[in-house]
Amino acid sequence: MSAHNNYGPQLSELDVAYYLEKPTSKEKFDRAIDRVWSRIAGASAANSQARTRPLDLDDIVMVKLPGKINFHQVRLLEIELILVEDNVTKILITEGKIEVTYGIGDLELKLPASHFMRIHKGFIVPLDRIRSYTAKEGIKLRTSNYSAFVPVGRKYKDKLEAFIDNRERFRKS
Incomplete structure (x- = not known):
């Protein structure tokens, strides 16, 4: 969450689930939380195959x-x-x-x-x-x-x- 709206391209590269701009509403906040939870559930169901690359020891x-x-x-x-x-x-x-x-x-x-x-x-x-x-x-x-x-x-x-x-x-x- 940020008051600045210029982070979109960087957040996309980081595979961010949802981005909120301040001020925000409770509905937008709830939607963001729902998206994060669905991503977590999807990652677990796919047995961590959602990663774009395998983790390395330096990660x-x-x-x-x-x-x-x-x-x-x-x-x-x-x-x-x-x-x-x-x-x-x-x-x-x-x-x-x-x-x-x-x-x-x-x-x-x-x-x-x-x-x-x-x-x-x-x-x-x-x-x-x-x-x-x-x-x-x-x-x-x-x-x-x-x-x-x-x-x-x-x-x-x-x-x-x-x-x-x-x-x-x-x-x-």
């Missing part, structure tokens, strides 16, 4: 924090681990932990599968941070404040091992 995503209107910008490259502790989803980044309002399944859908993998019902790892893996102990992360082994669930084991095998074959060639 920044906004995550919702607990509270009324609290958001935090997270650069995907800074994510060390995503985990569930005490029924709360947390994103470990280089500066600490961020508690978010999303469930881990919702975050799994939002993150680029080319860079992140769910490896347990309560863990998502950035693929480039996997230092080592053993079936008995799990995953050891590289350059992370999380020093424990990350467990790998039976349901996710085959997918992880296929990724590691492909990565090793690529390194040897």
